[in-house]
Amino acid sequence: MRTLLALVLANGVSSSPIVAAPAGPEFFEQRIRPVLAEHCFECHGPEKQKGGLRLDARASLLAGGETGPAIVPGKSEASLLWKAISHVDRELAMPSKKARLPEPVIADFAQWIRDGAPWPASDPVPPPAQAGFDLNSRKQRLPWIWQIPQRQSVPAVAGPKPSTEIDHFIRARLDAAGLQAAAATDDATWLRRAHFTLTGLPPTRSELQAFCSNPAPGRRAQVVEQLLASPHYGERWARHWMDLVRYAETRGHEFDFPVANAWLYRDYLIRAFNDDLPYDRLVTEHVAGDLVAPRRNPATGANESVLATAWAFLGEETHSPVDIRQDECERVDNK
Numbered sequence: 096m097r098t099l100l101a102l103v104l105a106n107g108v109s110s111s112p113i114v115a116a117p118a119g120p121e122f123f124e125q126r127i128r129p130v131l132a133e134h135c136f137e138c139h140g141p142e143k144q145k146g147g148l149r150l151d152a153r154a155s156l157l158a159g160g161e162t163g164p165a166i167v168p169g170k171s172e173a174s175l176l177w178k179a180i181s182h183v184d185r186e187l188a189m190p191s192k193k194a195r196l197p198e199p200v201i202a203d204f205a206q207w208i209r210d211g212a213p214w215p216a217s218d219p220v221p222p223p224a225q226a227g228f229d230l231n232s233r234k235q236r237l238p239w240i241w242q243i244p245q246r247q248s249v250p251a252v253a254g255p256k257p258s259t260e261i262d263h264f265i266r267a268r269l270d271a272a273g274l275q276a277a278a279a280t281d282d283a284t285w286l287r288r289a290h291f292t293l294t295g296l297p298p299t300r301s302e303l304q305a306f307c308s309n310p311a312p313g314r315r316a317q318v319v320e321q322l323l324a325s326p327h328y329g330e331r332w333a334r335h336w337m338d339l340v341r342y343a344e345t346r347g348h349e350f351d352f353p354v355a356n357a358w359l360y361r362d363y364l365i366r367a368f369n370d371d372l373p374y375d376r377l378v379t380e381h382v383a384g385d386l387v388a389p390r391r392n393p394a395t396g397a398n399e400s401v402l403a404t405a406w407a408f409l410g411e412e413t414h415s416p417v418d419i420r421q422d423e424c425e426r427v428d429n430k
Contacts, residue, residue: 118210126203134190153214171208294327329369340406347411360405
């Protein structure tokens, strides 16, 4: 200590104050970026931007969020970021629900902003923030979705009167296009088409003979009602929904492990279609079947609604993925 004092006295004490070196990219990497990553990116990083604020790029800091630009280069005390971490403005105080950052860290931020908030030029520029949901533009893009269905007048057509109101609309469109309607099909062909469409199964020989020998005018409507009431109707049409949710009873991949109790969801869908469950209720049960008031199975008394949530457990899965995060993303994307 005496030697140091002697050297200072021998060389004289400068009257000029000590000035810190201007902050540069290295200063940012060592003292600023680690603090942002540890305390800020969780809420204001690439995955989440509370208040529309993102702090992982200089352009985002300059653009700011809902309250304005986060930094004003050259003016630390005018910068919202410095006001937040220094707790000068209690309403902006950050990090939220944590202790105030140490004084040296706050001083580093003040110097960094005063010196122009330097940032490495090699950092990629983040993509522009996505605009919020624009209902008006969505309505313009798909106007028919937002139209309330209205009963339409049955159009008049020339020539032989169609047998149903729906056929009136079809004939009107055909006439407008200058096209001729196809000839009516024979009874045997119609019955096979009805059976395959509604149940996926062909009519039996006895069903075919009974239908073709039945002269009653309402026989086709009667057949349709019988097929809709068949348990095979749900088995046939539930398959379309099962395709949408990637239903399978094994996981696929190399060892093709079984999906435990997958059949419970399959049978739930079959019952839902056979019971003519309204579409909005079907979707509600898929999204929140464990939260809504239970819809009971009349035969067993079991909660039907909760079974709908099983769709989230379906889909291909890799039993031993190399990249865990990639596998997680693929599973979520698959759903």
